[in-house]
Amino acid sequence: MSTTDPDNPLRSPTSPVGPYCSFGGHLNNAELAETLSHHLLSFLGRDPQRAGNRELYKALAYTVRDFLIERWVKTQKEFYARNRKRVYYLSLEFLVGRSLGNSLVNLGLLDRVSETLKEMGYNLAEVREEEEDAALGNGGLGRLAACFLDSMATLGIPAYGYGIRYEYGLFYQRLLDGFQMETPDNWLRYGSPWEFERPWNLYPVKFNGRVYSYQDDQGRLRYEWVDTDEVMAMAHDVLVPGFNNDSVINMRLWSAKAPRDMDLVSFHRGDYVQAVRDVVDSETISKVLYPSDDIREGQELRFKQQYFFVAATFQDILRRYQKKHEDFKQFTDEVAVQLNDTHPAIAIPELMRLLLDEGGLGWEEAWEICVGTFGYTNHTLLPEALETWSVDLFGRILPRHLEIVYEINRRFLEEVAARFPGDQDRLRRMSLIAEGDEPKVRMAHLAIVGSHSTNGVAELHTHLQKTRIFKDFYDLYPERFNNKTNGITQRRWLLKSNPGLAALITEKIGGDWATDLYRLRELEPLAEDGEFRRRWLAVKHDNKRRLAALIDQRCGISVDPAALFDVHVKRLHEYKRQLLNALHVIVLYHRIIGGRAEGFPPRVVIFAGKAAPSYQRAKLIIKLINSVAETVHRDPRVEDRLKVVFIPNYGVSLAEKIIPAADLSEQISTAGTEASGTGNMKFALNGALTIGTMDGANIEMCEEFGRENMFIFGMTAEQVEAARRDPARQPQTVYQENEEIKAAVDALGAGIFSRGDSAIFRPLVDSLLSSDDPYLTLLDLPDYLRCQEEVGRAFDQRESWARKSIFNVARMGKFSTDRTIREYAREIWGLKV
Structure with a gap:
């Protein structure tokens, strides 16, 4: 294995040959075609001369997998040979999307495969x-996890991603009369050629039962968890290649299996349904992503999912560690575990249980190992979104873990009381148990107390953690808090998704930016090159033309690629304020039909995103967007001045088509509510200009790009907080004093966009006019309208717009997950990269 970096033997040699290099491409076209034919015949039982696209896709996936597994074996051997510290990234979500294109790009096989298939x-x-x-x-959390794995592999970090192999992913979204309809997303119905099933990595996971206490031979009080129900966890590995190097790591996903095939007693007496019921119930755990938690059964299943994958993961971690160690003295030197939000926080009492009950350690030694092992990433600023579990449910399903949580809390509160004597309110606020009619375990508090690091995902987010949501903990443990601003992987979000722009950039500055995004700074002087600007805009126009064709195909709406493509695609949530954007569309519509829109460019407003099935307000906003679109398109006075599109079933592969075509990126959350955002980074990397609030990573993007290269509006987080406390704040005042806003809100209430039904959107009208609206939509609307007018004027100045676009891309270096992961590795995991 060739190497140029003694501290990182998996890094490729310097002077890469560019993003579409021939690394790994030792097969010529004829040999590659022969390999594909072999897989068609032997793996799929298909005559190569009669194969269709689906069969060829699978054959190609198996061919690529051959490249990957060879490199994965070498990578694992290298990890063991050098006895390197392992990183375990625990996430209940991995929003992977499609693997074929990403693997071809990272292996350098894209051109070779494209040529071979064309010949075939x-x-x-x-x-x-x-x-x-x-x-x-569900969204950004899972997509970030997938980007992190790409960067870990590219940086040669000995890492593993752990999660659940959901049989049904995030639901498939259809639109029926403008309403979201959810149908199952059975992504495995044809199988997945990318996974390796590992039946020998099969672990029992316990639930329920009781705790038995006894004294051991040395007179120590010991505990045993007995009379439990068991589910088996089976591993499935999906390989993740680094870019242009030999490094391949794996994402290990667990599926639930019954501990036995059938209840033979029930079977022999003829009760066939009961005979298989245990099998069905056991395997439900990995059946579907995030069941609804608004009913008791949903809450219980989600809680079981969290423990299921954590328990299996730690058995796997211990198996790997105990290959070379008989005790736990070196555990924190060789194991780092990152908790991606609170979903895996049950890992803290689970590790304590393993160390105490099965490892025989004392509390102090076990706790020191536990805190030294874990890092916790928090992803929310909304207090209501901080995860809690009822003590009743927790204790019924995991009785031993609840005992451990109570003991952690007792010792922790003693520490707090010693530091802040007499402060009972502080003890109540910081307790791991929220008392009340239904006592609950605060998982974020558990994660902070049981970890040596708690990080936010943007500078503002981390500041608000320290000063607002976790202030008490920051007062106690200031050294544990740190910031790790999110990023994206440029391999997928530029090199793969926008090959035209990637090729233009590479032609001008070389291909090193694919592993060093700061190299994009070399584009800055080219912003003044008229020919380069022309080619830059031509690439954008080509991307818009392709998206226009997709919109026509999927939505039946014809749009002009020359129009301003104003794009708002992300999960539907009130704090992300798709409603604010919809109000702007209504104002634009009123201006056009009232003859007040002269001088502003035609605009295509594009929405996409899924609302949680039980989130009725978000689903109503989807209906509103589609109803406004219907009204606009039906009105002959509008012509092509304004189009509104909601593209259904938003996901990673659809994002890869939408984002490169965007002119304007909508990042308009209420300041202080978006932890970071990564969609803002994807759009900016693809040359879209941003309209946004000073929220999340928008702030750092503004620092990098310069405010003059973004469209910033609205209140700051401090102003939002002050407005929420101000009893005089009245959306009604904005409504009464601004004729355009009043007309837009009145149109909603009058049924103008609902075929005369004045009741359907009344909940949205009421929330907009309520002084209790936590998202301050109407208060920010006047400045948003002003800023959108600025956008329209700027878009008409195409040369100036191109300069801003080029400058935005040139300043994106900070926002690569390569930088983010380096910071995690050095400052949290104790790795040298």
Whole structure:
């Protein structure tokens, strides 16, 4: 294995040959075609001359997997040979999307495969469309986890991602009369060629039962968890290649299996349904992503999911560690565990249980190992979103873990009382148990207390952690808090998703930016090159033309690629304020039909995103967007001045088509509510300009780009907080004093956009006018309208717009997950990279 970095032997040699290099491409076209034919015949039982795109996709996936597994074996051997510290990234979500294109890019096989398929009479783009999205996440949290794995592999970090192999991913979204309809997303219905099933990595996971206490031979009080129900966890590995190097790591996902095949007693007496019921109940745990938690059964299943994957993961971690160690003295030197939000926080009492009850350690020694092992990433600023579990449910399903949590809390509160004597309110606020009619375990508090590091994901987010949501903990443990601003992987979000722009950039500055995004700074002088600006805009126009074709195909709406593509795609939530954008659309519509929109460019407003099935307000906003679109498109006075599109079933592969085509990126959350955002980074990397609030990572993007290269509006987080406390704040005042805003809100209430039904959008009208609206939508609307007018004027100045676009891309270096992961590795995990 060649190497140029003695501290990181998995890094590729310097002077890469560019993003589309021939690394790993030792097969010529004829040999590659022969390999594909072999896989079609032997793996799929298909005559190569009669294979369609779906069969060819699978054969190609198996061929690529051959490259990956060879490199994965070498990578694992290297980790063991050098006895390197391992990083375990625990996440209940991994929003992977499609793997074929990403693997071809990272292996340097994209051009070779495209040429070979063309010679065989196939089109690679069409073949890639046969792959199902692995939608094993709800949004940014899961997509960040997937980007992190890409960077870990590219940086040669000995890492593993651990999660759940959901049989059904995030639901498939359809629109029926403008309403969101959810249908199952059975992404595995044709199987997945990317995973390796590992039946020998099969672990029992316990639930329920009781705790038995006894004295051991040395007179020590010991505990045993007995009379439990068991589910088996089986591993499935999905390989993640680094870019242009030999490093391949794996994401290990657990599926639930019954501990036995069938209840033979019930079977022999003829009760066949009861005979298989245990099998069905056991395997429900990994059946579906994040069941609804608004009913008791949903809460219980979600809690079981969290423990299920954590318990299996720690058995796997201990198996690997105990290959070379008989005690736990070196555990924190060789194991680092990162908790991606609170979903895996049950890992803290689980590790304590393993160390105390099965390892025989004393409390102090076990706790020191526990705190030294874990790092915790917090992803929310909304207090209501901080995860809690009822003590009743917790104790019924995990009785030993609840005992451990209570003991952690007792010792912790003693520490707090010693530091802040007499401060009973502080003890109540910081307790791991929220008392009340239904006592609850505060998982964020548990994660902070049981970890040596708690990090936010943007500078503002971390500041608000320290000063607002976790202030008490920061007062106690200031050294534990740190910031790790999120990023994205440029391999997927530029090199793969926007090959036209990637090729133009590479032609001008070389391909090193694919592993060092700061190299994009070399684009800055080119912003003044008229020919480069022309080519830059031409790439954007081509991307818009392709998206226009997709919109026509999927939505039946014809849009002009020359129009301003104003894009708002993300999970539907009130704090992300798709409603604010919809109000702007209504104002634009009123201006057009009232003859007050002269001088502003035609605009295509594009929405996409899924609302949680039980989130009725968010689903009503989807209906509103589609109803406004219907009204706008039906009105002959509008013509092509304004189009409104909601593209259904948003996911990673759809994002890869939308984002490169965007002119304007909507990042308009209420300041102080978005922890970071990564969609803002993806759009900016692809040359879209941002309209946004000073929230999350928007602030750091503004620092990098300069305010003159973004469109900033609205209140700051401090102003939002002050406005929420101000009893005089009245959305009604904005409504009464601004004629355009009043007309827009009145139109909603009058049924103008609902075929005369004045009741359907009344909940939205009431929330907009309420002084208790936590998202301050109407208060920010006047400045948003002003800023959108500025956008329209700027878009008409195409040369100036191109300069801003180029400058934004040139300043994106900070926002690579490569930088983020380096910071995690050095400052949290104790690795040298």
